[in-house]
Amino acid sequence: MKIKAIHVIVIVLVALSAIFAYDAFTSYINPYLTVSQVAGNEQYIGKEVQILDTVATGSLNLKEDGSLLFNLTDGQSTIAVTYSGVQPQGLKEGQKIVVIGKPVSPYHVDATQLLVKCPSKYE
Numbered sequence: 001m002k003i004k005a006i007h008v009i010v011i012v013l014v015a016l017s018a019i020f021a022y023d024a025f026t027s028y029i030n031p032y033l034t035v036s037q038v039a040g041n042e043q044y045i046g047k048e049v050q051i052l053d054t055v056a057t058g059s060l061n062l063k064e065d066g067s068l069l070f071n072l073t074d075g076q077s078t079i080a081v082t083y084s085g086v087q088p089q090g091l092k093e094g095q096k097i098v099v100i101g102k103p104v105s106p107y108h109v110d111a112t113q114l115l116v117k118c119p120s121k122y123e
Helices: 005-028
Strands: 049-055 068-073 078-083 098-104 108-118
Touching: 078 098
Parallel strands: 078 108
Antiparallel strands: 049 068, 049 098, 068 078, 098 108
16 A cells, blocks of 8 residues: 555644644643742743732832832732733732733743733622
8 A cells, every 4th residue: 555645745734733733732821820839939930921919018119111010929929020011900909910921030020911800890
């Protein structure tokens, strides 16, 4: 039995599809981490992370250049966050948010996105 060119093409396309699907799922699906998991841990430096925790009370500062500085805490550890995008509506101290970005040091994250929970009319 001869292997036809069409069979080789189909096998190559299936293999490429599997590789691209794997890459898509591993690159874009990041589990939420806590501040304690990221703070002081050098394995995350330079890698994109999603940290879900609370904005520390008294730490929210808007700089003159428009960047936002605040601390994110889980009650045990604290990590500094710098964000240069548009400040999300409803961002306040004591609120749980998701910070998406890359740690530049064990205790500092440069955020590319901030996700704030929508306020509920029942709260």
